Amino acid sequence: MDIFLQQVINGLVQGSIYALVALGYTMVYGIIELVNFAHGEVVMVGALVSLSVIERLVSRGYTGWPLIVISVLVAIPTCIALGLGIERVAYRPLRRAPRLAPLISAIGVSIALQQIAALIWGRNYLHYPDILPKTQYLIGGAVISQVQVVILLSAAVLMAALWVLVQRTRLGRAMRATAQNPAVAGLMGVDVNRIIATTFVVGSALAAVAGTLIGAYYQVGNHTMGFLLGLKAFTAAVLGGIGSLGGAMAGGLLLGVIENLGAGYMGKLTDGAVGSNYSDVFAFLMLVLVLIFRPSGLLGERGVEKV
């Protein structure tokens, strides 16, 4: 088996999930310069809501991909409502406050959501029922599962759709204009509050899909799963250049690949002293290196395309 290729494939799969979550961070940052620390928890809620849907329907005989589709169709509106609620309650009243205030508010929302999730779903790890086919495909000495293929494809389709939305539509143009100069966008007739809310809607919908895919992939979840995932996705956004859509996509994929290559070779490199369970170290080592050598991120130059 080709370990290198295998780790790259695993990395791209994991990375495309990071990218979907990172887009939520970067879009909100691009438009209101706020790091929405509660975004990871929105992903967690998406994952657990879809798990609940799956559990309920599995007992009635549903199975396979249609069940995932149904669960994501429930998770998306739930996460959108949650994202809109967070923006309205925790961020909008602080729009003109010093920058630290909304940041603290974001952390507060994050903790609150974790605890609410613990009340609803309990504190134990929840396991997803086996509903998906275990089909695997061989490519060039490596193995890719059907679940992985679906994750890669759905992430690619969503990112392409987002790109078209932002670059080619009237709404996307208004979003970019608002990110660059909200006061003037208002003079053009853009309802800035609605554009900001729309950004949360898009980010939360992506988070719902990411949550569902994570559940389908790892088949385990609990109320704290959003924390590390959120931190990694935020790292990916910073890695690519926060505020940049292309940066979030590239940063997510890159982070996933680096992490998996690190995990794959860590044992060999250290002669077994340190194992693959240290793979998280790579993510944050990358963050530190990028912040030292290229603080604006890989794609984040002065001319970034913010949204």
Place this chain on the structure above:
Amino acid sequence: MSALLEVSGLEVHYGGIQAVKGIDLRVNQGELVTLIGANGAGKTSTLKALAGLLRPAAGQIRFAGQSLVGMPVHQLIRNGLALVPEGRGVFPRLTVAENLMMGAYVRRDADGIIADLERMYGLFERLHERREQKAGTLSGGEQQMLAIGRALMGRPRMLLLDEPSMGLAPLMVQKIIGVIRQVANEGMTVLLVEQNARLALQAAERAYVMEGGRISFEDTAQACLNDPRVRAAYLGE
């Protein structure tokens, strides 16, 4: 003549001081009127109150018979009022064409928008040459043209211009003033707020002179140019 914009008894507080202390001002349909005055006279505060960016402490602002007080900013252009902000405010990372399209954000008539886009390219050749360039790469004068063109794309009934000559080379200033005149000649109602009094008075039909938050003088632009007080205070003579 009918007043398109009518301001009465306007008072505006800004940063703890009373920047505008009760002014009356009217702009008739089709007129090019200028509001001049030194830095800190209250011109920008007046304009911000008109645009809904500052809430007046007292007074009335009526545009086309409707009160503008308390109207959200994004409703202004829908009611026919376009403001070209101080410092142009182009979207630097949108292309010239995208900036112009943002001006037409509230419109839904695709054919009309395309026709107006061509009209703007006719009016401003430089913008046509640079239509695919990011607006941030344009010179100050080109950005000012873009800002005016963008405002016109919304098909406003009235144009408010805040210091369009600021920071521009003399030659470019002449060009911008020429454009403003041309737009006014085509029937647009314009309120031009300027620090460069000589320039504004040469372009406008009527003028208000603002001083310490009050209108100290109002007359035809020609009369202002000939008035010894205005000449001494604002034309450096």
